[in-house]
Amino acid sequence: MTPSRSGWKNALELNAWVFFPSVGVILIFLFFGVFFPTRTGQAFDELQSFIVTTFGWFYIGSVAVFLFFVIFLFFSRYGSIRLGPDGSRPTYSYASWFAMLFSAGMGIGLVFFGVAEPMMHFESPPTGEGGTPAAAGNAMRYAFFHWGVHAWAIYIVVGLSLAFFAFRQGLPLAIRSAFHPLIGDRIHGPIGHTVDILAVVGTLFGVATSLGLGVMQVNAGLNHLVGIEIGTGVQVALIAAITLVATVSVVIGLDKGIRRLSNLNMVMAITLLLAVFLMGPTVLLLDAWMANTGAYLRSIAEMTFWIDVWGDGGWQGDWTLFYWGWWIAWSPFVGLFIARISRGRTVREFIGGTLLVPMAFTAFWLTVFGNTALDRELTDVGGVAGASTETMLFVLLQGLPFSAITSTLAVLVIVGFFVTSSDSGSFVIDMISSGGNPDPPRVQRVFWALMEGAVAAVLLLAGGLAALQTAAITTGLPFAVVLLLMCWSLLVALRRERKRTAKADALPVRKEPERMAEPAI
Numbered sequence: 001m002t003p004s005r006s007g008w009k010n011a012l013e014l015n016a017w018v019f020f021p022s023v024g025v026i027l028i029f030l031f032f033g034v035f036f037p038t039r040t041g042q043a044f045d046e047l048q049s050f051i052v053t054t055f056g057w058f059y060i061g062s063v064a065v066f067l068f069f070v071i072f073l074f075f076s077r078y079g080s081i082r083l084g085p086d087g088s089r090p091t092y093s094y095a096s097w098f099a100m101l102f103s104a105g106m107g108i109g110l111v112f113f114g115v116a117e118p119m120m121h122f123e124s125p126p127t128g129e130g131g132t133p134a135a136a137g138n139a140m141r142y143a144f145f146h147w148g149v150h151a152w153a154i155y156i157v158v159g160l161s162l163a164f165f166a167f168r169q170g171l172p173l174a175i176r177s178a179f180h181p182l183i184g185d186r187i188h189g190p191i192g193h194t195v196d197i198l199a200v201v202g203t204l205f206g207v208a209t210s211l212g213l214g215v216m217q218v219n220a221g222l223n224h225l226v227g228i229e230i231g232t233g234v235q236v237a238l239i240a241a242i243t244l245v246a247t248v249s250v251v252i253g254l255d256k257g258i259r260r261l262s263n264l265n266m267v268m269a270i271t272l273l274l275a276v277f278l279m280g281p282t283v284l285l286l287d288a289w290m291a292n293t294g295a296y297l298r299s300i301a302e303m304t305f306w307i308d309v310w311g312d313g314g315w316q317g318d319w320t321l322f323y324w325g326w327w328i329a330w331s332p333f334v335g336l337f338i339a340r341i342s343r344g345r346t347v348r349e350f351i352g353g354t355l356l357v358p359m360a361f362t363a364f365w366l367t368v369f370g371n372t373a374l375d376r377e378l379t380d381v382g383g384v385a386g387a388s389t390e391t392m393l394f395v396l397l398q399g400l401p402f403s404a405i406t407s408t409l410a411v412l413v414i415v416g417f418f419v420t421s422s423d424s425g426s427f428v429i430d431m432i433s434s435g436g437n438p439d440p441p442r443v444q445r446v447f448w449a450l451m452e453g454a455v456a457a458v459l460l461l462a463g464g465l466a467a468l469q470t471a472a473i474t475t476g477l478p479f480a481v482v483l484l485l486m487c488w489s490l491l492v493a494l495r496r497e498r499k500r501t502a503k504a505d506a507l508p509v510r511k512e513p514e515r516m517a518e519p520a521i
Contacts, residue, residue: 158335172436
């Protein structure tokens, strides 16, 4: 509905059929999480076990389809189609574009798992003996797999679809618009409302998962630096404090808020990365970067389709299926956000930039932090493997020079990613719930930022990391079906667009009739 130009209504613009059902679902979750946290945690455990056992194959197959689909589009004849009118050009520079999409995409999680995941795979691999050099190599291969091109392919499916339909075909910048080739104007009815509700709920829980991981690590960092106690109560208080900071960025807006924070945070993250790279085993890290990349590329097909058929599925549920569900739950958020900042780029430019550039940075980040920690374990320096998941990063930094400075910088980076994730997430959720408005009212963004913080706090109360994993896997499942249909719809639309432009190019150019020369006088 369109807001009035007078009074309080001027501050609101929302689609009631999406906003209120979404808020209702979230409030029901908050009620049970606050008043029955133990039972809610048990329900999460049972739900995760059911989904992993019953739908693991569906997650594995769906993510494989997404990757093959975007690679096909990159090399296809559709790659030259521009996401906007033919004469449009990008709004943001490459540097700002990469910084914003990376900060929104996986900043907090990469800081959290950059040390922890390789170390946990090293200690408890899915197959073979742990604690060996072979286990170290496989640990990095699995980490690359979980944070590699599969994740960004999921984001591309949503981002490319929305950018094409919004900027090329003039539809609202909303998830429902991606289905216009399949159902036409019915996207404005109950089917479209349902799709957007799934997107709002999935996005909110996906963002809350990231915020929960981030605040656990902030708590660990403050404990390491100044001795603040590690506990759920402290983490809830930190969520409240950092969420308030995020609302300031929300009020400032996209260009002044998210863009500046993303750029600043990328500078801090790169500074931390280079510090560990230079103070750690630098030559070994360069060797490992090449070796990790090669091992990942050689085994990408095998890992893509691997399912723990003869095991209990526990490792795959805790890791691969958790990540696939998390990325799918995040895809409306990241997809809408990168669509919003990618107007004017071509399909090929969008896919190539989004798929390869963040992946290159991610590969180097995982190598620097993961292999530095693994090197300490394999050379008997040790210490990292025995730490808790959220403290592993700070234990690693403690073993390097200037640990107080780098640990402080790490806390600032995590807080920065927390703020940009909350800011970007509330911006995107507000866009969906307001019917695709590219500049939704800021008071609504503040509301959604507060809701993200509340859900993250309740997830921590209801089971910590296990609850965060279950939330990601559960909310990602129904949206995986939406993404598969979105691939089909986008392919139909691109074919129609290609035929339309080819027909226009084939039309003969009408020439003005030649005028006979005037006779000379």
